[in-house]
Structure formats: C-alpha cells, structure tokens
Amino acid sequence: MFGVTGLGTVLVAWACAIGALAAVTRAWPHLAHPGLRSVLTRVVAQLLVAVLLVVAAGATVNRAGLWFVSWRDLGSVVLGPPTGALDAHGATPATAAAAQVGPWGPTSAAAIASPPSDTDPHTGLRSYSLTGPASGHTGTVFAWVPPQPVRSALQVFHGYPVSPQSAFANLGLGDHGDGALRHTVVLLPDWSPRELDTECVDGPASAMETWLTTDVPAWAARTFGVPAERTAWTALGYSAGGWCAAMSAMRHPETYAAAVSLGGYTRPLFAPGYEPLSPTGGGHDLPLLARRDPPPVAVLVQYSTRDTLVAPSVEELVAAARPPLSVTRWSTPHSGHRVGAWKPLIPEALAWLDHVVPGTA
Structure with a gap:
C-alpha cells in the first residue's frame, strides 16, 4: 500500500x-x-507547499504510468540502475539466430528514397523520405552510418508517442559508434506518422508492417551495403517499440535473426480511435505464435515484474517458448x-546481440 506506486x-x-x-x-x-526574516519565512513556506504539491502530483502520475515501480527504482536515479539475470527458454539464442530459413526476406525492388537531408551535427542522423514499392507507403527513415565499413544493420523502433x-x-546509441556499433548502420523508421499509433502493423491507414519489414530493409x-542475409539484421525497441521489434522478428524470421524488446508487450495495444486488427490479433499474438508455430529467431525480452502493463504478457511468451x-x-x-x-541497459543489450549474432553489434 505504501510502495512507490501504492x-x-x-x-x-x-x-x-x-x-x-x-x-x-x-x-x-x-x-x-x-x-x-519575515520575507524569508514566507518564501520558505511557499516553496514547501509547492514542493509537496509537485510530489503529490508526481506520485499520482507515477501510479498511473509506472515510471518508477519501487523505492529501489526511484533510488536508481542516484544509486545507479538495478540489474537482472538473463535466462533462455526454448532453443539456445545462438542456435535460433543461426537457423537456415531460406532466402533473405525483402526480395522486392528497393524502395525509392529522396536524397538525405544534411546530417544532424549533434546526432549524426540523416533523414530520408522513403516510398516503398511493396507497401505503397511513404514515410521517414533516419539513419546513422558508422565510421567503419558497414557489416550489419540494427533497426530501432521508437516508443509512442516519441x-x-x-x-x-x-x-544514447550515438555513444556506441566507436564500439559496439562501429560496423552497424542504425535505422530508425517512423512508424507513427502524425502520431498515429499503427503499432507497426498493416492497416487501413498504411501498410506499415510491410513498409518496415520489406521496403526499409x-x-x-x-x-x-548491408548484407542481404538475416544474420546481418537485428531489431531493438523500447515500450511500444519493443513490441514492434519482437513482432517484426517473430513474424519475419526470414529478415531478422534476433531482436531486443525493452519494456515491450507481446500483443498490440492501439491508442483509442484506431484498431486495424481483429480482437484475436490477426496473427499478431506473440505467445500464441510461439505455441502454434515458433519461428527460428532469438528474442531478448526485458521487463519489470512490477510493470503490470507488460509483465503478464511477457511471462506468457516466455512460458510458451519452444524450439526453434x-x-x-x-x-x-x-x-x-x-x-x-x-x-x-543498452550496453548489455548490444553485447547480447553481438554474442547471439556475432558482428551485428
């Protein structure tokens, strides 16, 4: 009752x-x-009231948003992040990532992109407007190109609305340009144009999943010059983007060998007003996919057991995992x-990707 979210x-x-x-x-x-003295007393009194009101409002918002789920989590702002152990279920990660699944997935003609905008001097990102022949969708892709020859691609999915x-x-992905990502081009496609929560799936607004998993790659x-083989392609995302990364890899194992989901759920959660899928998920229920037709991919799912939005569905996916x-x-x-x-957690996530699919991070 008196926890940080109580x-x-x-x-x-x-x-x-x-x-x-x-x-x-x-x-x-x-x-x-x-x-x-009287003036200072009044100032201190007003500041005290203001601080207490901010704390009360923050506690209310935190209870709804689960930004901090424990007092230890709140203390991590000063003490550093808590860590957790990794344990694999189903096949070993390296075996799943190395499985042979046939030709690389995106075999359509390459999408048409506009010339890149000037490189952002702060982030090193280039911006492209990309029209996909497979999807018919025109969207924006940001790309960070490493200083050394490209050997792999990491497709990063943002959260919503971000x-x-x-x-x-x-x-902080730019901080790893001379280390884990020195040979990896980082692709950041915009899957929520005009703040539409597509959840990275095809729908009446756009064939977003096709654009993301076929046209962009x-x-x-x-x-x-990224090699056209799945062992050169991985995905990573957080929150809604974590769902997108796991979904893209599990539904398109011919394109991606591995994925990292940070705080992502395992079924789409659309914002009000847009629901392109049937209640059964149209094949986008990842625990159900794992039980019925497990794909040969390696997925790392990070979550907090106290995150009531994410934990139940992630634990269901973990329980359903079986080879391949x-x-x-x-x-x-x-x-x-x-x-x-x-x-x-990014350094450990990139290290896991490099261990599972050597050379991809």
Whole structure:
C-alpha cells in the first residue's frame, strides 16, 4: 500500500500537500510582517507547499504510468540502475539466430528514397523520405552510418508517442559508434506518422508492417551495403517499440535473426480511435505464435515484474517458448517503464546481440 506506486503513498502525499497549504494559508496573516526574516519565512513556506504539491502530483502520475515501480527504482536515479539475470527458454539464442530459413526476406525492388537531408551535427542522423514499392507507403527513415565499413544493420523502433530522433538520443546509441556499433548502420523508421499509433502493423491507414519489414530493409541493403542475409539484421525497441521489434522478428524470421524488446508487450495495444486488427490479433499474438508455430529467431525480452502493463504478457511468451524459437527473459524487478531505466541497459543489450549474432553489434 505504501510502495512507490501504492494508493497509500498517493493519499499521504496529497494529505501532506493539502495540510501544508491549509497551514500556510491560516498562518499567512501572522507571517506578513516587515523585515528580512519575515520575507524569508514566507518564501520558505511557499516553496514547501509547492514542493509537496509537485510530489503529490508526481506520485499520482507515477501510479498511473509506472515510471518508477519501487523505492529501489526511484533510488536508481542516484544509486545507479538495478540489474537482472538473463535466462533462455526454448532453443539456445545462438542456435535460433543461426537457423537456415531460406532466402533473405525483402526480395522486392528497393524502395525509392529522396536524397538525405544534411546530417544532424549533434546526432549524426540523416533523414530520408522513403516510398516503398511493396507497401505503397511513404514515410521517414533516419539513419546513422558508422565510421567503419558497414557489416550489419540494427533497426530501432521508437516508443509512442516519441520521434525516432528522440529515441536515438534517449537511448544514447550515438555513444556506441566507436564500439559496439562501429560496423552497424542504425535505422530508425517512423512508424507513427502524425502520431498515429499503427503499432507497426498493416492497416487501413498504411501498410506499415510491410513498409518496415520489406521496403526499409530492401532499401537499406542497397543504399548502405548491408548484407542481404538475416544474420546481418537485428531489431531493438523500447515500450511500444519493443513490441514492434519482437513482432517484426517473430513474424519475419526470414529478415531478422534476433531482436531486443525493452519494456515491450507481446500483443498490440492501439491508442483509442484506431484498431486495424481483429480482437484475436490477426496473427499478431506473440505467445500464441510461439505455441502454434515458433519461428527460428532469438528474442531478448526485458521487463519489470512490477510493470503490470507488460509483465503478464511477457511471462506468457516466455512460458510458451519452444524450439526453434528462443526467448531470453531479462527480468529487472526494480526498474520502471521509462527511458531512464532502459538507457543503462543498452550496453548489455548490444553485447547480447553481438554474442547471439556475432558482428551485428
């Protein structure tokens, strides 16, 4: 009840804030005297009320958004991020990623892209407007090109509602340009144009899944010289983007060998007003896919057991995993559903990708 997301914590925070406001209001006439001491007392009293109101509002929002899920998680802002163990289910990750599944998936003609905009001097990102022949969709792709020859591609899926550029900066991917990503082109396609929550699937608004998993890879392979083989392609995302990364790999194992989902769920969660799939998910129910037709891919799923939005569906996927699918559970019990909890995990996530599919990160 008095955990960082507990109702008791929220009620106590509001009681303190309202009580302080009432006390200051009642005492204000007695504080309204000339002199520096009286002025300082009034300033401190107002600051105290303001801080308590902010804390109460923050506790309320945190209870709904699960940004911090425990007091240890809140303390990680100062003490550093909590860690968790990795355990694989189904096939071994390396075996799943190395499985032979036939020709590389995106065999259509390469999509047509506009010339890149000027490279952003702060992030190194190039922006392209990309029209896909397979999907008919025109969207924006941001690309970060490594300083050394390209050997692989990492397709990064942003959260919602967040821009691809923000995802690149928020995760600190540019910090790994001379290390884990020195031979990897990073692709950041915009899967929520005009803030439409497509959840990366095909629908009446656009054939987004086709654009993401066929047109973007086909174009990138030709443009940046990424090898046209699935062991050169991996995916990574957080929150809704984590769902997109896992879904793309599991539904398109001919294109991707492995994926990392940071705080992602395993069934699409559309924003109100857009529901392109049937209630059964139209084949996008990942635990069901794992049980009925497990694909030969390696998926790393990070989540907090206290994240009630994500944990139940992820644990269902873990329980359903069987060869040739590999699902590695990465449970960090004291981490919340926020970028600040995921950014410190990026080095370990990239190391896992490089271990599972050598040379991809």
